[in-house]
Amino acid sequence: MFAALLVGLLLLLPQTVAAEDLESLYGRALQASQSGDFVQALPLWDQVLELSPNDAAALSNRGNVRLALGDPDGAIADQARSIELAPEEPDPHLNRGTAEESIQDWAAAEADYLWILERDATDASALYNLGNVRGSTGDWDSARRLYEEAAHARPGFAMARSSAALAAWQQQDLVWAEAELRKLIRRYPLFADARAALSGLLWQGGFSGEAESHWAAAAGLDTRYRQKDWLLDVRRWPPQPTQQLMAFLALEER
Known part of the structure; x- marks a missing residue:
């Protein structure tokens, strides 16, 4: 009886070890x-x-x-x-x-995000990513709406709010964009994205002194905001904000 029990334990041992591994x-x-x-x-x-x-x-x-x-x-x-x-x-x-x-397979990416949203219309990540796809294909109206929905679905989603402000800037809704960026900075003082965006927006409006102040903070937090390709292809900034920030940096570096 004891021998049979021992054999049984030995047979089980490799499976137990494999499970632990x-x-x-x-x-x-x-x-x-x-x-x-x-x-x-x-x-x-x-x-x-x-x-x-x-x-x-x-x-x-x-x-x-x-x-x-x-x-x-x-x-x-x-x-x-x-x-x-x-x-x-x-x-x-x-x-x-x-x-x-x-x-840049936008159609396939959109299909995957829509699959999620058909099952949960409040999935903040899918809303945000779909906003990136719509923006990448030039539909900034839809992108802004999706970013705003993502921010509403997940309170504290700062990047969604910043992206909505950037999309508003692209639409020339400058007053709303500036107000939203200032709100973000008050709540998240170390949020580089909003600081960099407000730098470009203020410079475009002729407020170079305040623009430089915000940029000093942004550059100290994240050096990638100096890179045009990163802004457009990775962070997914719209073309107008990107162009204005690059123009501001080119003038600052002279």
């Missing part, structure tokens, strides 16, 4: 992803998926890491497989949309 690997992979160490995270997710190839969450996480490492096609493939395994989960659609945006 998987849990440990998953935790390490997640920690590396969350800390931004994507080079370390990728092989860890590969190992997780070797042990559990149908783990939809692991596939979606690896897809995010692949995108961060400059592999949008691999990211899209991982998110698509995750969707097959968990067809009602919104996160893989959101993540795939982000990867599709990175290769």
